[in-house]
Amino acid sequence: MNIAYISIGSNIGDRLHHLVEAVRALQSHERIEVTKLSSIYETAPVGYTDQADFLNLVVCVATSLDPYELLAACQEIEIGLGRIRDIRWGPRTADLDILLYNNDNIEAEKLIVPHPRMGERAFVLVPLLEIAPAIRHPVTGVPFNVADDDGVILWKKADGVGRLL
Template sequence: MGSNIGNRLEHLQQAVRLLQSHPSIHVMRVSSVYETEPVGLTEQAKFLNVAVKLETSLEAKELLGACQSIENKLGRMRKIRWGPRTADLDILLYNTDHIQLEDLIVPHLRMSERAFVLVPLVEIEPEVRNPITGMLYREEPAMQQDGVSLWKKVESIGDFLQQN
């Protein structure tokens, strides 16, 4: 998840609360909060990013719908590709599935190239592997990139939701 408009932390907290309130989603873990440089359109504010591990009985396409609904509730506007946003919820992985649909590709297409995705992901799942290549994500070259700074350490979901 990422946010770079308004109260970035509050948007991420609200997104986690909305995920938790879904009857078919159980939030299991939230990473620490990282501040990251924007990618693509660089003339915008820095992002706060977290990774969230969850369990769900939803199919991947249904989970995508739930994530997009949360983005909409948080005021996400899709006007500029890679532009500023209140909330961006991406499905990085779905079990070890390889999914290629028109509007959903899992594993996320560019995640292996993006430290802002890999650093929080590897924090909560150090042994997670790319389901296509079998490579540990913590061994990806992108893990060495600059532009990702620890913003707030998170010890638990409750800790994350209570931070200011």
């Protein structure tokens, strides 16, 4: 069984509903089990800033999917939740990013793991470290840490996977 960490964000419409539905879709996949779920955090947008604030969380999953199959499953969930890719880093109903997949280092055209910008993004690191406080970068072996978590606001404390769903 493979272990992966996936960041989920939403800033269009009913943001909480989109997060819940994304987690529910992951959990309902026959080859994915959501094993841990962070609290939900609200953050300002990064990159393209002329948009609404995001709700973000991170899940840990156990899966028999290979990383490319997991990516395809994540993209299917995004499409199912109405994601339209027209502005880079723009508004979205759901964004699912594979942060880590086992201790693999993947550099392919369609998938880079560890996620290339995760170390710079408190909205990813804060929820990741909540559910995996001792996690280390698979390539460098250095523990992840949050240099500045300003702007990452606890929106809803985690009660576990079953309670969110």
